[in-house]
Amino acid sequence: MLKAIDLQKTYDTGAVKTPALRGVSLTIAAGDFVAVMGPSGCGKSTLMNILGCLDRPTAGRYQVDGRETAALGDRELSRLRNRKFGFIFQAFNLLPRYTCLENVMLPLVYRRDQPAGVRQRAADLLRQVGLGERLHARARELSGGQQQRVAIARALINDPEVIFADEPTGNLDSASSGEIMALITGLNRQGKTIVMVTHDPEVAKRAAAIIRMQDGRIIGRESC
Amino acid sequence: MGRRLREIGRGALASKLFSLLMASGIFISILALTLITAISAGTRQEIYQTMKGFGFGADAVLLYSGGGRLFSHRRSAPNITPGDLAAIRRLPFVRRLSPRLLRAETVTSGRRQAKTYLYGVTTAFTAVNDWHPASGHFFTTCDLQRRRKVCLLGRTVAAALFPGQPAPLGETVRIRDLFFTVIGVMETKGRSRRYDMDDRVIIPLSTAAHLLFQEKNVLSVKIVVDDPEKMARYQQELRRLLRRRHRLGAAIPDDFRLITAGTIAGIVNRATNELGTMLLRIMAISLLVSGIIITNITLAGISERTREFGIRRAVGASRGDIIVQVLGETVLVSLAGGLAGLLAGALLCGLLRHYTELPVILTWQPCWLTLLLATGTGLLAALPPAVKAGRLSPREAIQ
Ligand SMILES: Nc1ncnc2c1ncn2[C@@H]1O[C@H](COP(=O)(O)OP(=O)(O)OP(=O)(O)O)[C@@H](O)[C@H]1O
Ligand SMILES: [Mg+2]
DSSP: OOOEEEEEEEEEEETTEEEEEEEEEEOOOOTTTEEEEEETTTTHHHHHHTTTTTOOSEEEEEEEETTTTGGOOOOHHHHHHIIIIEETTHHHHHHTTTBHHHHHHHHHHSSSSTTTTTHHHHHHHHTTTTOOTTTTTTTGSSSSHHHHHHHHHHTTOOOOSSEEETTTTTTTTHHHHHHHHHHHHHHHTOOOOOOEEOSSSSHHHTSSSEEEEEETTTEEEEEE | OOHHHHHHHHHHHHHHHHHHHHHHHHHHHHHHHHHHHHHHHHHHHHHHHHOOOOTTOEEEEEEEESSSTTTOOOOOOOOOOHHHHHHHSSTTTEEEEEEEEEEEEEEETTTTTEEEEEEEOOHHHHHTOOOEEEOOOOOOOOHHTTTEEEEEHHHHHHHHHHHHSOOOOTTEEEETTTEEEEEEEOOOBBBBBBBTTTTTEEHHIIIIIIIIIIIOOSEEEEESSGGGGGHHHHHHHHHHHHHTTTTOTTTTTOSSSEEHEEEEHHHHHHHHHHHHHHHHHHHHHHHHHHHHHHHHHHHHHHHHHHHHHHHHHHHOOOOHHHHHHHHHHHHHHHHHHHHHHHHHHHHHHHHHHSSSOOOOOOSSHHHHHHHHHHHHHHHHHHHHHOOOOHHOHHHHOOO
16 A cells, blocks of 8 residues: 655755665555654654655655655645544644644545534544543643544544554653553554554554664564 | 634634734724725815805806915905906807806894895896796896895895795895895705805895995806817917906916816816825835734744644645635734724714714725725735745644
8 A cells, every 4th residue: 555665865954964764665555553663863753754745755756555656746645644644643733722623623624525424523533532521622731641542533533544653652651652552553453554653662562563774774574 | 615714713813912913004004094085085075066066067167356376265356347248248159157246244134134145146147057046036137227126045044034934025134224125035055064055145236236335346257158178278268368358468477267167176186186196105005014014923923833734734734725724814814904994994984074074975995995905915915924834844844
């Protein structure tokens, strides 16, 4: 489903050029649960951003369902992010003034068609992640674990095929981490493809495969 | 669509202080616009009404004693002689003429009195001014020849001297030490703000000239010509004739004035055009300032909202969606400011009309202009920040 061929990414900040990816190739099939691990600064987030179409590679090819992303325009990439992908970030990235329900429904704003009963669906999703009582609470009033659960519900609202999670438990205590990981594992069991970056070997154990990176390269892929 | 509009509305309300600041510039410009258009429309209408009140058609030219500015308030001594009148009458293009002697007088009836204007006119008056008695009849050539002491009252004077008597025909009024018989009451002409057309008493010119004022000249003449198209040429001819008759040397300015509907309209147009240009400048400057304020505030806001835009991009907003969001918010705020300015302007106009003498007329014009200018300013001002927001890559924005 996702296929990267010799991806390279160099950040160009004026004077300094930082090579973050130095030729990464990988394939992710539908239903996979892949954990990406590696030392800080090795390019995990960079890879995730390119796979999630939040950024474009400097060189190399990336195909989604066999389509070259290089050939896709901004609108088409946006549509991919809206419908096919869901994102969970380390920093939650909710709109702090919006309520849980409004945050979950945010992706619907950027969708042309409006399926019936979306509000009900958003509420159901929040109930599934255990926030049925806090539908109208503002995001900034929630704990980290609760915010991440809202983010999961938001990632699911358009029923995407792939969930990208960049250190989803990075800012959470171990109890919350466990709950979040249970949710993510459950999603994979329901058929969602999951690409997750993590530092935590315990967390990585939940995945079906682990991709190890170092210095902008993949140094190994192992199944658990 | 609805959801997007809601997002724009929320965005506009997110930082109320900044929105208020942005809206206030537009508010002030539109307020000024509304007031100035209302006052200029009012002034224009007042001038036109006054002209209409004078019965000033395109085929009429008013010859007035005394030189100087067209609408000089200085009262000059009558200097249009009977010889002038005869010479004008002989001009081939002159169809009718109505000479006039005019003075402020007090008219009494019993213990009532009215300070009014006394007009000595000829029988041509009714036709030239299209103004007839509502009751009774106008005086005749015979009355004129015999210098009879008959008079027609304007409605205002009639009401002052003979309250409750719609047609006081046959009554007597006293002017100085002469007694006049009322033979008619003129049709109501109405009034402009400064000038009451019905505040007058009309008597035969000869009576006024010989029995009251001892004045052989007339103050003014209204001349009706055969072809209004040739008015400019006729005016030149009249001027030449009068300069010759008054023996004015080349260096000496006119001692009379010739006023046509054209000259009045010209003055009105020039005045309103000047006002219009001034208005345009004020508007342009204040809108420019508002625009600059809006651009800077919005730009600052974009930097603060980088993360928000990144989040929106991540969940599926395109560059265009972000640009529309920023533009929409600003246009909404500008429009709100503009509409508030319009409302405040209308309110102020109402107050002005109620409590002052200023002529104000509300027109639809500022409404359209408001929509146009507020939207335009908002759009233009928000363009740089919108483009900046659109350029943010989602990856950058979310870090
Ligand atoms: N916007 C940027 N501009 C310049 N350099 C960057 C930028 N983002 C990342 N880098 C650099 O690219 C390299 C890879 O960064 P990346 O964020 O992908 O690492 P990571 O594996 O996610 O690290 P961490 O585990 O700390 O999150 C690093 O050397 C980093 O400093
Ligand atoms: Mg990272």
